[in-house]
Amino acid sequence: MKLQQLRYIVEVVNNNLNVSATAESLYTSQPGISKQVRMLEDELGVQIFGRSGKHLTHVTPAGKQVIEIAGDILGKVEGIKNVASEYTQPDRGDLNIATTHTQARYALPQVIGNFIQRYPQVNLHMHQGTPDQICEMAVRGDADFAIATEGMHLYHDLIMLPCYHWNRSIVFPKDHPLAKVKEITLQELVKYPLVTYVFGFNRSSALEKAFATVEGEPRVVFSATSADVLKTYVRLGLGVGVMATMALDGKDDDLVVRDASHLFEANTTKIGFRKGSFLRSYMYDFMERFAPHLTKTRVEQALALRDQAQIDEMFADMELPMR
Numbered sequence: 001m002k003l004q005q006l007r008y009i010v011e012v013v014n015n016n017l018n019v020s021a022t023a024e025s026l027y028t029s030q031p032g033i034s035k036q037v038r039m040l041e042d043e044l045g046v047q048i049f050g051r052s053g054k055h056l057t058h059v060t061p062a063g064k065q066v067i068e069i070a071g072d073i074l075g076k077v078e079g080i081k082n083v084a085s086e087y088t089q090p091d092r093g094d095l096n097i098a099t100t101h102t103q104a105r106y107a108l109p110q111v112i113g114n115f116i117q118r119y120p121q122v123n124l125h126m127h128q129g130t131p132d133q134i135c136e137m138a139v140r141g142d143a144d145f146a147i148a149t150e151g152m153h154l155y156h157d158l159i160m161l162p163c164y165h166w167n168r169s170i171v172f173p174k175d176h177p178l179a180k181v182k183e184i185t186l187q188e189l190v191k192y193p194l195v196t197y198v199f200g201f202n203r204s205s206a207l208e209k210a211f212a213t214v215e216g217e218p219r220v221v222f223s224a225t226s227a228d229v230l231k232t233y234v235r236l237g238l239g240v241g242v243m244a245t246m247a248l249d250g251k252d253d254d255l256v257v258r259d260a261s262h263l264f265e266a267n268t269t270k271i272g273f274r275k276g277s278f279l280r281s282y283m284y285d286f287m288e289r290f291a292p293h294l295t296k297t298r299v300e301q302a303l304a305l306r307d308q309a310q311i312d313e314m315f316a317d318m319e320l321p322m323r
Helices: 003-014 019-026 030-044 061-088 101-107 109-118 131-140 206-211 227-235 281-290 296-303 308-315
Strands: 049-052 055-059 093-099 122-128 145-148 158-166 168-173 194-197 220-224 240-244 255-259 267-274
Touching (some): 019 030, 055 061, 093 281, 109 122, 158 296, 281 296
Parallel strands (some): 093 145
Antiparallel strands (some): 049 055, 145 267, 158 267, 168 255
């Protein structure tokens, strides 16, 4: 059994069982990957992938367990490299952050600017996506940190630490009927089409919980990951925007902005990373710059706990900042 074989089977899954795409991403040949996968299956005596002709069709039950362990092994190998680098090149390395457009555009710029000044030899890479895509990148090891609000609780391979709370505002053109309403209620808001974030409406979201208390079904006519895109469609009159207050500034004076903190529960943005990850010193520093209460000592205390429920309990009584 070789590390190369383990890397191949993990990457095949990451590329949706497309061997050609896997070969391209790993800068190798398709026949070479297929051969190594077959050799690993022969050695183990089980099929990792089901096949139809030359095409992989699914991951077998045994394959799922093998691939999960393979991912852990590859993560440990990367951890060994990081341990060595921490001693030989403490201020040099890479930092991959996966986050949403709103976080990247409104919450992170100053933090990243200061971080780059302090660590000019750390290559920082930003990846944007939906909360689901962000968490998957962290689980696969493609990102060191996932920064998001929704969807992170679905990924049990991640350790999640709370950073700050945020709430929403209601946004609409100045000639919209809501402009004449002195105090907007949920019952009033449900009358109009809405534009909001991807994942804005799911069973556990603050929006879904709030609208469940009034008559009528909210109608989301457009969703996006970008607050700037949402504002564009609000300006076009497509619907009333429900978005993070921090994404609204003086440049939006052509729109009416109403605080909605009395309508919706505050959300909590979290930073997540894969269990078993070795965190470099500059990674601890980044977390503290983004969320000052996440000191290295406190993060290490959280890592010493057994499960996410205990971590959540640890931070339950902490007063987080509101943005």
